[in-house]
Amino acid sequence: MATSQLEYVGFRNNEATRDYLLFVRHGDGRYDEFVVAIEQAAFVSRRVRYQDGAEICFLKLSRALAAHAALPESAPLALHQDVTEADLVAYREEHAPKVRTPRVPRPAPPER
Numbered sequence: 710m711a712t713s714q715l716e717y718v719g720f721r722n723n724e725a726t727r728d729y730l731l732f733v734r735h736g737d738g739r740y741d742e743f744v745v746a747i748e749q750a751a752f753v754s755r756r757v758r759y760q761d762g763a764e765i766c767f768l769k770l771s772r773a774l775a776a777h778a779a780l781p782e783s784a785p786l787a788l789h790q791d792v793t794e795a796d797l798v799a800y801r802e803e804h805a806p807k808v809r810t811p812r813v814p815r816p817a818p819p820e821r
Contacts, residue, residue, distance in 0.1 A: 733774065769796055
């Protein structure tokens with residue numbers, strides 16, 4: 710069975726949303742076009758950074774495709790999907806800076 714490839718194509722700004730266009734290219738040459746939208750208010754309120762928008766949408770659609778592949782008898786995926794507040798929170802938690810613990814200095818080697 711040929712695998713599908715997810716490809717980010719670009720985005721389009723609308724009054725209420727920023728829409729990200731992604732293609733799913735199938736091994737047989739077919740492709741499906743998806744739009745994943747993030748509300749403009751999420752960017753303006755700094756709940757999400759503009760540079761993270763494409764990755765958030767890519768990850769959301771990747772997870773949806775994986776879930777659908779696990780249950781192929783389920784209904785087809787909606788071609789338009791909205792990023793939820795829960796998606797944004799999950800992304801922030803997954804990408805939070807790692808807390809570093811201070812390193813204990815190594816003792817100096819004995820002099821010879």
